[in-house]
Amino acid sequence: MNDEKQPIGVVGVGWVGLVTATCFAELGHRVIALDIDEEKVAALRRGEVTIHEPGLAELVASNSERLEFTTSMEDTLAGARLLFCCVDTPPTYSGDADLSRVRAVVQQLPQDSQHALVMKSTVPSGTGAAIRRDKPDLAYVSCPEFLREGTAVDDFLHPDRVVIGAGEGSEWAADAVEDLYRPLGGEIVRTDVASAEMIKLASNAFLATKISFINEIANVCESTGADVMEVARGMGLDQRIGPSFLRAGVGYGGSCFPKDVSALKQLAGNTGYHFQLLNAVIEVNELQKRRVIAKLERHLGSLVGKRIALLGLAFKPDTDDMREATSLVLSARLQGEGAVVTAYDPVAEGTATTLLPTVEMASSAAEALDGADAGVVVTEWQEFAELDWPALRERMATPLIVDGRNFLDAPTLRDAGFTYEGIGRPVTA
Ligand code: UDX
Numbered sequence: 001m002n003d004e005k006q007p008i009g010v011v012g013v014g015w016v017g018l019v020t021a022t023c024f025a026e027l028g029h030r031v032i033a034l035d036i037d038e039e040k041v042a043a044l045r046r047g048e049v050t051i052h053e054p055g056l057a058e059l060v061a062s063n064s065e066r067l068e069f070t071t072s073m074e075d076t077l078a079g080a081r082l083l084f085c086c087v088d089t090p091p092t093y094s095g096d097a098d099l100s101r102v103r104a105v106v107q108q109l110p111q112d113s114q115h116a117l118v119m120k121s122t123v124p125s126g127t128g129a130a131i132r133r134d135k136p137d138l139a140y141v142s143c144p145e146f147l148r149e150g151t152a153v154d155d156f157l158h159p160d161r162v163v164i165g166a167g168e169g170s171e172w173a174a175d176a177v178e179d180l181y182r183p184l185g186g187e188i189v190r191t192d193v194a195s196a197e198m199i200k201l202a203s204n205a206f207l208a209t210k211i212s213f214i215n216e217i218a219n220v221c222e223s224t225g226a227d228v229m230e231v232a233r234g235m236g237l238d239q240r241i242g243p244s245f246l247r248a249g250v251g252y253g254g255s256c257f258p259k260d261v262s263a264l265k266q267l268a269g270n271t272g273y274h275f276q277l278l279n280a281v282i283e284v285n286e287l288q289k290r291r292v293i294a295k296l297e298r299h300l301g302s303l304v305g306k307r308i309a310l311l312g313l314a315f316k317p318d319t320d321d322m323r324e325a326t327s328l329v330l331s332a333r334l335q336g337e338g339a340v341v342t343a344y345d346p347v348a349e350g351t352a353t354t355l356l357p358t359v360e361m362a363s364s365a366a367e368a369l370d371g372a373d374a375g376v377v378v379t380e381w382q383e384f385a386e387l388d389w390p391a392l393r394e395r396m397a398t399p400l401i402v403d404g405r406n407f408l409d410a411p412t413l414r415d416a417g418f419t420y421e422g423i424g425r426p427v428t429a
Helices: 015-026 038-045 056-062 073-079 100-108 127-134 152-157 171-184 193-224 228-236 257-270 276-300 326-336 349-355 365-369 389-395 410-415
Strands: 008-011 031-034 067-070 082-085 116-119 139-142 161-166 187-191 307-311 340-344 374-377 400-403 419-421
Touching: 008 015, 008 073, 015 031, 015 056, 015 067, 015 082, 015 152, 031 073, 038 067, 056 152, 067 073, 082 100, 082 171, 100 116, 100 127, 116 127, 116 171, 127 139, 127 193, 139 171, 139 193, 161 171, 161 193, 171 187, 187 193, 193 228, 193 257, 193 276, 257 276, 276 326, 276 374, 276 400, 276 419, 307 326, 307 365, 326 340, 340 365, 365 374, 365 389, 410 419
Parallel strands: 008 031, 008 082, 031 067, 082 116, 116 139, 161 187, 307 340, 307 374, 374 400, 400 419
Antiparallel strands: 139 161
8 A cells, every 4th residue: 555655756747747746746645756857847846837737837836845846766766656657658650659758767667566657658558568577576557547638637636437457466556546546536447457558548549439420420411401519419318329529520639639549550550450440530530620621612712812810729728739730730731722821829829839830820819810711710719709700700801710610609600790611510601
C-alpha cells in the first residue's frame, strides 16, 4: 500500500502530467513532479502555468505547498515509490507510437522492487511486457488516462472508470494506485497489463469510429434531405447507442484520436492483421475536413480571390491546442484554391500565428468577417453563438455562413439574412 505520507512521483510535466500531479495534490497528497525541461520546471516553481486548461492554474496555485517541481530523477526516486509516467508518445512517420521518451525514463529507473512505474502515457499493447523484461524487479502498472482537454480537471476528479492493469509481482503497486483513485468514486477496473493498454486504444478508436460514422450519415443526409441533428437525437435515445459523440462536423482532431487510431491500426498491422474499419475511420475523417470547400464553391463558384473567414482554429473549444486541427487542413486547401484566408480564435492565436503564417489573424470574429465572402465555423466557441449576426451581415461581402460544427442557431442566421449551411442539414436562406 502507498504510505499516505509518501509523495507521489510524476514523470513528465506536460498536459497529462501537470493535470495528474495537480489533482493528486488537490486530493491531499504530496507530489514530486519531474521534467527534463529546466525552463518549464523553473516557470512552474514560480507558479506560472502556460497550458490553457480551465481551472488548472488556480489549482496549481492553491496546492503549491504540496507540489514540488524538479529536474532530478535522483530526488524523485528518493522521495517517491510510485512514479506516474506521463511523457508524450507522439506518432512516428510509420504511424507507430514513438516510445523514445518512455524508454529514456525506464533507463533511469533502478532494478529494485521498491519502485513502481505507473504508465499513464498511451502506449501500444506489449509495452508493459517489454519494460518488465528489461527491468524484471520493477513493479509495473498500466493506468491509462481518459482526460479530455478543456475538462481535464473535472474528468480527473470525476472519472467514469479507472483502469488498473498489473501482473504478477506488481500487485502491491496496483493496490496503491487503487487506493489513490478509490476516493474519486469511478468504477475501478482491475485487469492485466495488455488488456489495460488495449482498453485505452480501443476506447479512443471506438469514439473516433462513432464520429466518422455520424459524419458519413451526415453526408448521406445531404442528398436525402434528412437533418443529421434529428437523426443523431433519434439514434442517441437508444440506450445501446447513447447520445454522445454523435455530433457531425468537419472531423475530429487533437492530440489523441488521430494518434491513437493510427497507433491501433499500426499495432494490428505489425501483427499481420489488417484493421479495415480503422482505415475507413481515418479516411472518412480526412475527407470530412475538406468537405467545406465544395460547399463554398457551390455558393460562390471559384474561390480564387474570395475572402474566407475561419471562425475558430483550435481542434475544439476551450483549448489553444491545434494538433491535428481541421483548421490546418482547411486553410491550406482554401489557399490552394486561391482564396484569401482570414481567421479568428479566442485563445489559439499565438499557436496559430506560427503554424499558419500565411493566414491573416484577426483580433475578433467581426474583424475576420469584415468584407468576407463567407464565414466558416471550424471550432464551436461559445462566443460565436452570441455574436450580433444582423450587424455582421452588413460587414460581409456575401452573407454566407458554413457551420462546420452545426453549432449556430439556423433560424437566427436565416432571420439575420444569411444563407446558412451546416453539415448534414438542409440549407436555409
Ligand atoms: C479525447 C478523449 O475523449 C479522451 O478520453 C482521451 O484521453 C484523449 O482524447 P480530447 O482529444 O481532449 O479527448 O477531445 P474530445 O472532446 O474527445 O474531442 C476529440 C475531437 O472529436 C474534437 O476534434 C472534437 O471536435 C471531435 N468530436 C467530438 C466530434 O467531431 N464529434 C463529436 O460528437 C465529439
